Amino acid sequence: MPIPRVTATVDLAAVRHNLCCVRAFAPQSKVMAAIKADAYGHGAVPVATTLAEAGVDAFAVACLEEAVTLRDAGIATRIALLEGVLSRDEAEEAARLTLEIVIHDRWQLDLLASLPAETRLAVWFKLDSGMHRLGFPLTAVPMLCEALAAHPNWTLQGWITHLACADDVDSPMTVRQIAAFETAMAGIAGERSIGNSAGLIAWPQARANWVRPGLMLYGASPMPGKVGRDLGLKPAMNVASRLIAVHEVAVGESIGYGATFVCPETMRVGVVAVGYADGVHRILPTGAPVLIHDTRVPIIGRVSMDMITVDLRALPQAAVGDPVLLWGDGLPAEEVANWAGTLAYELFCGLTNRVHYRYV
């Protein structure tokens, strides 16, 4: 049996635990789990199967293809298409697969209205409460109610808005967005959905009828300065490779492309079989940590396509074949992301198809 170079081990019990955390934060709310982008790189079908067994109320995906993958795998849970449908064919397929279509713009309303009148559709209306990415203006609510009344075969699932700054507890934006949304919705029937992970963690007013967590289900924190464990979450992904060479490099010699790291003394250097073609960001600088034998050791020199080099001075016992953790238990993805100037979202979604997945 060949040994995989790079393995992402996904702990489905952790995903289940994290769903319990969502429910503890928002006990009155139904949960629409964001499993778009292949469940943020964790594998949409295994994650969906786990969450469906745990009784999640619905899934959110970005597009029809993602929903088709879930239905093909036998997932019968409610699925919302966060960006709606892009064409008449997609609308028909969505209706056939009983997908829930989020409508965010007039052109989508017209597209769906052009389907045969007997077509049964489950729809969400998305309102723009200030983020100015997707959604109808708040003034469109009466028009949307009329559109609904004109289509007796459409069933309204609810009203969605999305928060721009929920991860910033000092920003006035969230309070402003929620107030604007609630004002526009006063007296209007239908369920409401506001908060993503940061929204439901930090803003009780954002919990509403439905919450839409993504990141926290995978055990990472959306709040700056906190890691998942600080919020009671368990990281669901460990990404590991192994040492494939250990050298002694003389003082004054340099390591890797661009010769950016020069050995300050004669030292042991390890080569790890993982690189940017696996999803380790090339921008990670000298000093960014990996974990070997539960010890943090720094990357030295540039990340290359298939390899990184690490400083083994703190680990005289490290040898070829030893496992190297890139992120996961003991080395939070949030921290590694910080070194790369990004977020755990991007690390998770950036793993490539060269990475072997293992589910436990």
Ligand SMILES: Cc1ncc(COP(=O)(O)O)c(C=O)c1O
């Ligand atoms: C509309 C919408 N709702 C919910 C989410 C989930 O967000 P998070 O992963 O921050 O919880 C996203 C993710 O981007 C989204 O676009």
